[in-house]
Amino acid sequence: MNGAQALATIDWQRPWLAPLALLGQGAAQHVQAGASVADALNLLIEAGKAPDPGVRFVPQAALPPGMAYEQFICAESRVPTRDNLHDFFNGLVWLHYPATKRRFNRLQAQVIAAEGVGARRGPLRDALTLFDENGAVLLAPPELHAALAARQWRSLCVELRPLWRQARLLLLGHALLEKLVLPRKPITAHVYKAQVAIDCVVNVDHGLATDMAPEWLAAKPFCPLPVLGVPGWWPENENFCFYDDSLVFRGVRPMRP
Structure with missing residues (x-):
């Protein structure tokens, strides 16, 4: 094609x-x-x-x-x-989102200049690539952020559904956008957990660009969110059984002993 x-x-x-x-x-x-x-x-x-x-x-x-x-x-x-x-x-x-993309690029270029391309990207380049390909930003009340971080899907998408009227999910990952041309239930965004609240759409680009410190990014501060589960984004999630799919809506993995 x-x-x-x-x-x-x-x-x-x-x-x-x-x-x-x-x-x-x-x-x-x-x-x-x-x-x-x-x-x-x-x-x-x-x-x-x-x-x-x-x-x-x-x-x-x-x-x-x-x-x-x-x-x-x-x-x-x-x-x-x-x-x-x-x-x-x-x-x-x-x-x-030019400021954010320039920030990604400069951080990537700095690591490459210092370490070369290498067989592996390393933690910072890996995190940058993950967000650049599949990242998103959620502007939402704190209750939604807390439920997302805990992967409490019923709370996030059913019990707290009215709060989504105050929320905006912005997709920045270009591979994520490409995949959503043909929507499928498992398609998942990696939602960035900003160190400082980014409270409105007009502040997203500047806020992300200034928030993304290398040490913070290297720890992969992301929460997975199956995109078609966002209330109002997909007709099938009006039936709340949509969220019972444990292969897509997974809970937090238990810590290894």
């Missing part, structure tokens, strides 16, 4: 795409008119339809052989971009 065909499968009415839909539909229209994904993203910036993220998007071939992707972005302020859904969503996240 080429880029234009893949983009045609996106249902922009899905609730998890609402924050990205305006720019996403604009970029998709450029691709369907014949532009590459990289050019489509750049066109939004150049037309003033998207804030300048401080990078430009270039074809994957611009990445020199043997050079790490993260190092290239940090050095050149250019993001190698393929014509597929994965890189399309990566570009959209750059347009919406």
Whole structure:
């Protein structure tokens, strides 16, 4: 499936795409008119339809052989971009959360400069990659955060369901967004546990970028959340038996002796 065909499968009415839909539909229209994904993203910036993220998007071939992707972005302020859904969503996240993406990139590049690429990423790069691919931020009353941290799914999604009217779950992971083009019950976000409360949507990008200290990130401060369990996001979860699936809605693992 080429880029234009893949983009045609996106249902922009899905609730998890609402924050990205305006720019996403604009970029998709450029691709369907014949532009590459990289050019489509750049066109939004150049037309003033998207804030300048401080990078430009270039074809994957611009990445020199043997050079790490993260190092290239940090050095050149250019993001190698393929014509597929994965890189399309990566570009959209750059347009919406540029400070956070730059923070990810600089931390990755710093570790690579100090340690090389290596066979293993190490704890910090592993955590950065996990969040970059599958991360989310939950803006919600403290009761929801507590239930999520304890993986008390009935409390989180059934008993406390009215509180979700005050909540927003924002998806930043581009692999997560790609997977949700074809929604499946097991698809899980890794919700970032910020050290300081991020209390509104307009503060998310700046708040994340300033909150993500290397030592904190290396400990993987994330809570898993099956995305289709979010109240209002999937019709099937109106039947509360949806949450009885222990393969998807798992409890906290017991500590090893």
